[in-house]
Amino acid sequence: MNKILLALTAGLLGPALAATPAYTKAQADAGAKVYKAQCAACHGAKLNNGGAPKLAGTDFLKKWSQNTLDDFFFIESHTMPQTNPGGLKESEYLNALAYILQENGFKPGKDALAVKNLKSYTFKK
Known part of the structure; x- marks a missing residue:
């Protein structure tokens, strides 16, 4: 009974975060091109070997695991690229985010990454 009550209460308090971010392979492929052209000069070709903050690896995932993809997207779309x-x-920022997800081991699916869904996902595996 307590488990049922807890589940019902949790449902009333707000939507649960989805376990795996949704993005398509096409988005990640397009994002790889955006990343190479707009991000790699500072963040490095491997997302973690430039002078700018790392965008891949254990430290990155740990740092961002408590935030939603919407939090990351806000920073990405308002402060990057540094020269512009x-x-x-918007689609280029989403595609770059899909590429970052792919490079951090998240698998693509059939649903595209969309701004309206970013609050539902984290970088937590």
Whole structure:
């Protein structure tokens, strides 16, 4: 009975975070191109070997595991690229995020990553 009550209460308090972020392989492929053109010069070709903060690996995942993808997207889309903050299309920022997810071991699926869903996902595996 307590487990049922807890489940019902949790459902009333807000939506649960989805375990795995949804993005497509096409988004990640497009994001790889955006990343190479707009991000790699500072963050490195492997997302963790440039002078800018790492975007892949254990430290990155640990740092961002308590935040939603929406939090990351906000920073990404308002402060990057450093030479033109906020200068990319929304789809380019989403695709770059899909590429970052892929490079951190998250698997693509059939549903595209969309701004409206970013609050539902974290970098937690």
